[in-house]
Amino acid sequence: xAVIIGAGVSGLLRWRQLPGSLRYLAVLTLFELPLExxxxxxxxxxxxxxxxMPIYTVGELVLLGLLYKRNLHSVALTRALPWVLAAFTAxxxxxxxxxxxxxxxxxxxxxxxxLLVLGMVALYFRxxxxxxxxxxxxxxxxxxxxxxxxxxxLGYLQIALFSNYLLSHYSSQxxxxxxxxxxxxxIVLHSCYIMALWIRPQK
Amino acid sequence: MDSPTEINFATLLFIGIGFMxxxxxxxxxxxxxYQKRLLRQQQQLHRAEAEYQQQLLSAVIExxxxxxxxxxxxxxxxIGSTLATAKLLVGRLETLATGEAxxxxxxxxxxxxxxxxxxxxxxxxxxPAVLDRxxxxxxxxxxxxxxxxxxxxxxxxxxxxxxxVALQQELALYRICQELIHNAQKHAQxxxxxxxxxxQHSTGLQxxxxxxxxxxxxxxxxxxxxxxxxxxxxxxxxxxxxxxxxLSQQSAPGQGxxxxxxxxxxxxx
Numbered sequence: 183x184a185v186i187i188g189a190g191v192s193g194l195l196r197w198r199q200l201p202g203s204l205r206y207l208a209v210l211t212l213f214e215l216p217l218e219x220x221x222x223x224x225x226x227x228x229x230x231x232x233x234x235m236p237i238y239t240v241g242e243l244v245l246l247g248l249l250y251k252r253n254l255h256s257v258a259l260t261r262a263l264p265w266v267l268a269a270f271t272a273x274x275x276x277x278x279x280x281x282x283x284x285x286x287x288x289x290x291x292x293x294x295x296x297l298l299v300l301g302m303v304a305l306y307f308r309x310x311x312x313x314x315x316x317x318x319x320x321x322x323x324x325x326x327x328x329x330x331x332x333x334x335x336l337g338y339l340q341i342a343l344f345s346n347y348l349l350s351h352y353s354s355q356x357x358x359x360x361x362x363x364x365x366x367x368x369i370v371l372h373s374c375y376i377m378a379l380w381i382r383p384q385k
Numbered sequence: 386m387d388s389p390t391e392i393n394f395a396t397l398l399f400i401g402i403g404f405m406x407x408x409x410x411x412x413x414x415x416x417x418x419y420q421k422r423l424l425r426q427q428q429q430l431h432r433a434e435a436e437y438q439q440q441l442l443s444a445v446i447e448x449x450x451x452x453x454x455x456x457x458x459x460x461x462x463x464i465g466s467t468l469a470t471a472k473l474l475v476g477r478l479e480t481l482a483t484g485e486a487x488x489x490x491x492x493x494x495x496x497x498x499x500x501x502x503x504x505x506x507x508x509x510x511x512x513p514a515v516l517d518r519x520x521x522x523x524x525x526x527x528x529x530x531x532x533x534x535x536x537x538x539x540x541x542x543x544x545x546x547x548x549x550v551a552l553q554q555e556l557a558l559y560r561i562c563q564e565l566i567h568n569a570q571k572h573a574q575x576x577x578x579x580x581x582x583x584x585q586h587s588t589g590l591q592x593x594x595x596x597x598x599x600x601x602x603x604x605x606x607x608x609x610x611x612x613x614x615x616x617x618x619x620x621x622x623x624x625x626x627x628x629x630x631x632l633s634q635q636s637a638p639g640q641g642x643x644x645x646x647x648x649x650x651x652x653x654x
Contacts, residue, residue, distance in 0.1 A: 307412075307416055310416070310420060311416070311419065311420060311423060314420070314423055314424055314427055316420070317424065319416075319417055319420060329413050332409045332412060332413060333406060333409045333410070333413075336405040336406060336408060336409040337402050337405055337406045337409070339405060340398060340401045340402055340405065341398075341402065344398065352394070356395060359395070360395075360398065363399075363402060
């Protein structure tokens, strides 16, 4: 939780200094913060907080999509992104309203979101190698964001895929252990966000 | 269907997650290493290009200096001394009797005539007016005629040039040809014939200069050129680059030298 708060505060503090293309990242950290706090509060009250996940998933994908659109300058991505985001949002709404209700995991939404984010990261890595404009990767904010996203979503993919199966078939302790990994991955991701927000981009 | 035991599923799940994380880590590590390597290669390429540009620039400046030196020498030794002699003779006219003065006037006229001829020659070598007036084919013909008159090496010219290219391109081709002929006259020992060909086809133009002289070892020349200068060849390369053309040279000891310049021209409509 501390690292998520740290990312949100970093986004707020660095807003003025950030270039336009990175402000979506700051918006993302500020978008996540109240949802995480609300989710954590509900968890402490032993209430189900899974109804927040569709909002989180759609918001995160939209903001990451806008972030990559501003940084990739790809005509194909710019054209496809509104349609992809609209289709994904429609799917999330339909999937959330249908089925067993909002108190269960939605592996389909999570896996699809993970694959779309990994796809955008792959596009960024391809651009990085094709254009060779970045001289020093450690001073490139988008490299940190992409590295965090690759590590997070590659690790999270299987957790998302088996989330409902784990919840219904295995013990609470086992579930806590598995979600502990997700927390570790989230710490890595948000540390990368903080890094990206604080480093001075190379000119 | 029975569920797998927790311990088995946990192991499989954790191995799966670990494998994915390892793959992600390796991907990022590969990206960092590969990007650095590509950057190094790009920097090496830029350095080589900059070095080459520097060499070309040096060659251009060197060629200019050589040309200025030649013009200065021609002016001083040729036209300058001719005019000085004429001035001296004109000075003597005042002291001579009418008959002798008439003879001396004829001599002065001859000397001044030679000076005019020298000025024309110098002017032509600086800028071939015939190229401007009549085009590349005529200029090459004139160049070949002058070479045949003044040199023992026969120049045989073959021209198939129907659609003139831009004047700047013609000038560059003319200079290349002039330099190649000059090189052959200077270096092609034992050569008896120099064939010059200008061939135009549907999409391009080919300039060929070929002698039957002593030839040389192309590979050996490449290694010695960096240290020994070779301003003439480098000035040819500059012009070839300017024309966006290709330069190729074939030679071997005892087998003469064949130089080709091939450039693309817009297709004939």
